[in-house]
Amino acid sequence: MTLAFAKPRDVTLHYHLRAGAPGARPVVFLNSLGTDFRIWEGVVDRLADMPVLMMDKRGHGLSDAGETSIATLARDAADLMDHLGLSDALICGVSVGGMIAQALVAARPDLVAGLVLCNTGAKIGDAEGWNTRIENVQTTGLDAMAEAILERWFSPTFHADKPADLAGYRNMLARTTTAGYTATCAAIRDADLSESTRKIAVPTLCIGGTEDPTTTPELVAALADLIPGATLTMIDDVGHLPCIEAPEVVADEIAALLKALE
Numbered sequence: 515m516t517l518a519f520a521k522p523r524d525v526t527l528h529y530h531l532r533a534g535a536p537g538a539r540p541v542v543f544l545n546s547l548g549t550d551f552r553i554w555e556g557v558v559d560r561l562a563d564m565p566v567l568m569m570d571k572r573g574h575g576l577s578d579a580g581e582t583s584i585a586t587l588a589r590d591a592a593d594l595m596d597h598l599g600l601s602d603a604l605i606c607g608v609s610v611g612g613m614i615a616q617a618l619v620a621a622r623p624d625l626v627a628g629l630v631l632c633n634t635g636a637k638i639g640d641a642e643g644w645n646t647r648i649e650n651v652q653t654t655g656l657d658a659m660a661e662a663i664l665e666r667w668f669s670p671t672f673h674a675d676k677p678a679d680l681a682g683y684r685n686m687l688a689r690t691t692t693a694g695y696t697a698t699c700a701a702i703r704d705a706d707l708s709e710s711t712r713k714i715a716v717p718t719l720c721i722g723g724t725e726d727p728t729t730t731p732e733l734v735a736a737l738a739d740l741i742p743g744a745t746l747t748m749i750d751d752v753g754h755l756p757c758i759e760a761p762e763v764v765a766d767e768i769a770a771l772l773k774a775l776e
């Protein structure tokens with residue numbers, strides 16, 4: 515995979531663009547808090563022939579940090595798509611990435627043909643919880659909090675069966691900068707997308723995991739209820755990141771939605 519960077523506005527963004535079959539609809543992936551775009555590789559590998567854009571949102575991976583809100587993160591995705599000449603795409607986001615996808619379709623409907631919203635909501639958590647998390651990261655650091663966060667990211671089965679993977683994803687999380695992580699926590703805290711999300715008019719699939727304590731099955735079901743015509747897939751024995759625990763299911767769902775969009 516080649517490293518690619520662009521600075522369409524105030525920050526440098528790290529991304530990977532894989533060319534696909536001519537005329538095929540692009541799929542854009544937006545990742546979660548404390549992760550970079552490598553979490554999508556298991557899904558992308560299963561979507562041969564599809565043009566694919568993966569990007570590190572600001573404050574994560576190899577992208578710069580900077581002033582952050584969900585609207586700003588959606589604008590970054592739009593800027594990068596404009597820069598790369600992508601439009602009418604299927605946008606697939608997990609957790610805060612799913613919030614960015616909801617904000618993107620509201621701001622730039624021309625860029626979005628359909629949505630796959632994984633383990634997300636129109637609003638995630640409450641101000642008290644996010645303020646406590648920000649304070650803890652600033653005082654103790656992410657490394658000290660990593661085990662508790664990984665408990666939420668992955669199912670008990672993954673914890674038992676994949677200790678090496680767990681250690682690797684722990685590194686990904688713990689190496690996120692305090693500034694990038696806390697700015698994204700504040701962006702999530704300050705966003706309630708309910709009003710714009712209830713007006714989403716593109717085909718939408720919501721995905722959840724039965725073992726996700728953060729964006730619970732109930733929260734994801736409520737999101738699917740909010741969006742006109744949205745469908746819901748709940749994956750058994752999977753936590754907050756189905757792109758890692760069940761990439762074959764996520765890829766199959768994306769492929770099915772792409773087919774329906776033809």
Ligand SMILES: O=C(O)CC1=CCC(=O)O1
Pocket residue numbers: 545546547548608609610611638663666702728754
């Ligand atoms: O770290 C977590 O608790 C999971 C999470 C919440 C928002 C997000 O993007 O990831």
